[in-house]
Amino acid sequence: MEARSAPLGGLGCRGLVAAPGGSPVLRGVDLDVPAGTRTVLVGPSGAGKTTLLRAICGLQAIEAGSIELGGRRIDRLPAYRRRCAVVFQEPRLLPHLDVGENVAFALRAAGARRAERRARARALLTEVGLDGFERRAADRLSGGEQQRVSLARALCAEPDILLLDEPISAVDANRREELRELIARLQGERGLTTLFVTHDRAEAAQMGERVALMLEGRIVQEDEPAALFQRPASPVVARFFGSANVLRGQVRDGRMSLGGVEVPVPGPDGEACVTIRPERVRLDPAGPLELRVGEAAYTGTWVRLRLRGEGLGLEAMVPPSQAPAAGELVGVALPLEEIWRIPDFEAVPEEGRRAGVRPRGGS
């Protein structure tokens, strides 16, 4: 087997256009994954996440753009020369090989001998928590175990980038956390450049050193997880990350009126759009706003309140112990430092006017 050097550089995609089956899915994607870091690609179903991942690893032809990986152009190479390893949504294990041979599949591809394959498979299986599984039949494992085998198989290839396409979604809900932690730990130990695809914003926040949001075939914002939640670039981004509080109004002399309360807003005067995370909206009897609770819904950890006032609708997330009942009048305070003026609120149309931009994903 050839010696595999450490990755020299990360992934860089420029202007990727792809139209699988004739309809455009990627419409000019720019995305960077710095070497050794973990970026999560998040977006609703149909945004083009899987197509982007397939374009990177060479399973989907691109019509325009370039892909660089580890300091070399890879977009003209066939998939088997790109040194990308993929953990697919389904484990895709070979049923005629045992677990060990499945793990060592990349070594088989490189023509390694059986003894070497066995030794590497044993070591990697230990790392993914499947000690002693190498002689088992691949199709006798549980979904979570199969996905661990698939992860070990990808690591065995020592790729320049690890691509994971919703690897957790086929796994039992109560085993997901373990698998997420395992992926994060193994990636960190190896310093593997990694792109992790998910439709779940909570998973994105947890797994990403950086998070890129993809909507309708474009990356619309790419930043640290907290920035996407607190400083969305557009109303659609705010809504995807779970904030219904997108408030429009006029800024005059640096202030904007929210339900009759003047709030300082940075930036120039004129039409503006601000947002505040629902969990930052504070119930405070001394608060300047007085709003009526329209609806109180228990979501498992938080109670989501829909608050109505004169010319103002807000959503708030509060702990169950502090939750008022529907119909009550409550005092509300908006911490000024939590109010974010959305820079780009006209470029992207409002939610609901166009199909496909509706935010989805876990709550």
Next chain:
Amino acid sequence: MVERRLPRTVGTVAVLLFAAPLAVLVVQAFAEVWRYPALLPQRWGLRGFEVAFEGDQALQATLDSFEVALISTAAAILLAWPAARALARGPARLRTAAIVFLALPLLVPPLATGTGLAEWFIRLGLADTRVGVALAHLTVVLPYVLLVLIPGFNPRLRELEEMAASLGMGPVRRLVSVTLPGIRAVLAAAALLGFLVSWSQYGSSLAVGGGLPMLPLTLLPFVGSDPNVAAALSLLFLAPAVLALLLASRAAREAL
């Protein structure tokens, strides 16, 4: 267990339906004298086989049939492989139309196709040659092989091939390590069917290869005149089919 008993019952009925006519054939092949209304022959013997293999015509026909079946099956698989792959993975709307179109040769009696071919084969010097007969058989064998192969290239196989490519496996190793193991059972079924279709061709063999009789052509004249010889030749004719059945059932058991 109930779920095991049902297939066994079906299997038993199938074996009986298959075995009962065969048993009569076996008896007939070894019956030197068998007059109505006796249930069993009056005299047993090997006369049928002796007459059948007088001279080397029947033996030659068997070898020719075998060779022609091998050639036409191999050619059909080589041609059908890329076609089946493309059809299975292409747009679904095209697939149905293409399959109907490709199955058209099966709707025309092979004797008619063969007669048309004979015209050309005589000019090309292919008439009465093994290659010529194999080519004529190909017109019938190819659609069968293609139709059997198409479902072998299913999305699951494709997913595995993609996985292998993404892990750095080149096309040749991928064929050996992923595609062939994945399609093995379907390929075996296609090959067996192709072989048997060629082996039992009568019409097209007659049309383009009357001067190079295949086994069915040798057998047929005896059916009316001497059932004893016809039965002996039929046993020989049946041998590959029985063998194929045994192999197929074994392969199916392995696959499970």
